[in-house]
Amino acid sequence: MMQILRSVPELSPLPGPLFLAIGVFDGVHLGHQAVISTSAEHARAENGTPVVVTFDPHPEKVLRPEKAPHLLTATAHKIALIRMLGVRHLLIIAFDKQFAATEPEDFVQQLVQHSKPLREICVGHEWSFGKNRRGNLQLLTKLGANFDFNVVGIRPVTVNGEIVSSTTIRRAVEAGDFKKAAVMLGREYTILGTVVHGDDLGKKIGFQTANLSAHSEQFPPNGVYFAEAKLEGVVYPGVVNLGYRPTISSGKSDRVLEIHLLDFKREIYGRELELRFVRYLRPEKKFENVDALVRQIERDVQQARGFCAQ
Helix, strand or coil, X not given: CCEEXXXXXXXXXXXXXXXXXXXXXXXXCHHHHHHHXXXXXXXXXXXXXXXXXXXXXXXXXXXXXXXXCCECCCHHHHHHHHHHCCCCEEEEEECCHHHHCCCHHHHHHHHHHHCCCXXXXXXXXXXXXXXXXXXXXXXXXXXXXXXXXXXXXXXXXXXXXXXXXXXXXXXXXXXXXXXXXXXXXXXXXXXXXXXXCCCCHHXXXXXXXXXXXXXXXXXXXXXXXXXXXXXXXXXEEEEEEEXXXXXXXCCCCXXXXXXXXXCCCXXXXXXXXXXXXXXXXXXXXXXXXXXXXHHHHHHHHHHXXXXXXX
16 A cells, blocks of 8 residues: 655654655656666665655646646546555645745755655756755755765666657657657556536437546647546546537637547546547548538447457
């Protein structure tokens, strides 16, 4: 079981020495996994307790909301992925304006004060933290010498000569390059969303869909996809429509992400679905009427069934 801590003082009861892997970890990609696994190995070698430390929400959402990137993983998804790495202790620090104004020295001092004792901090090579992002590997190393803990900066991981980063993965997803995203993530790209009430149009035309409220994740290009949705550990095939639904919506509304699960009849409002885009079927287009749209959806479903058979 993974224990989730919500404040720095909650580190106090953990048996020392503590080994902290700190980062935003959006996407939990190969670079992030290197930071987390190195910290865990060092802790194991010294009979210490490894703790992953991350932030919610993404700092950019607080510091530069208008420029905040789409996420690769919302916090619930990030927690699930970190749990899958076998992490036993996860500290999620609430990132707000007040925390953003903390001097880096004060933040580190809090970590030292509540760790019994703090043996090591492991971060990505270019991680920055604290007020005005003044904290970096150099300052951390200086503080480590003062407070007697080790500092490890993990070099970027590269794949095919390109540095693995959340930004690069985001661009790959945006371009529909799932293969590149998967290689850098070390897993398939998925979106975790909550099933919400839509306008029930799917039900009226004979194709019930689950509308997903994603948590500002990075979407691939608009269109229709053969996809798989994981619900409570079980994977169901389906057809995803991502876009503005031009046949039935007038004007530009928000993008809608909806999936018709094949041969699935249960009500699942409020449940979390993890969605994987398996194959792009066609672009979204405006049909002259709803009947033409229904005929096309029937063809999409047939095509999806063909992929299931394979």
